[in-house]
């Protein structure tokens with residue numbers, strides 16, 4: 678395993694539509710292992726393959742609902758959102774590819790994601806709250822979409838967000 682460099686905005690790969698994965702061989706296994714290691718080294722909770730300059734439809738997510746919960750780990754290949762809840766929720770996001778920038782993004786509170794696991798087996802995931810938000814953020818990356826495109830308000834870390842608002846970092 679290896680930590681790969683994370684590309685940052687405005688690198689053109691972040692604006693490309695990533696390609697579907699058809700080969701589940703050793704190169705994909707290495708990519709997924711490296712993505713987990715890279716995400717952890719950067720203290721992130723999600724990472725999409727274009728962020729390590731690989732234009733393929735692969736995401737990894739590792740998120741604990743609270744400090745006592747065991748983190749849930751996902752590697753999803755060719756993920757797609759097949760359902761979004763009518764209920765939406767505002768949340769503050771950041772991105773490992775846009776360091777030091779945060780924004781408030783309105784997203785569906787729950788989603789269903791279909792795709793494949795790292796070996797090609799079908800997956801069907803019902804996700805809620807922050808986990809749903811992380812998946813939506815990462816799947817947007819596969820379509821060349823960044824959270825700053827969707828944010829109703831964006832600010833630099835050096836500026837203070839409005840008081841009494843909790844800042845969550847993705």
Ligand code: NI
Pocket residue numbers: 771772773774814818
């Ligand atoms: Ni991101």
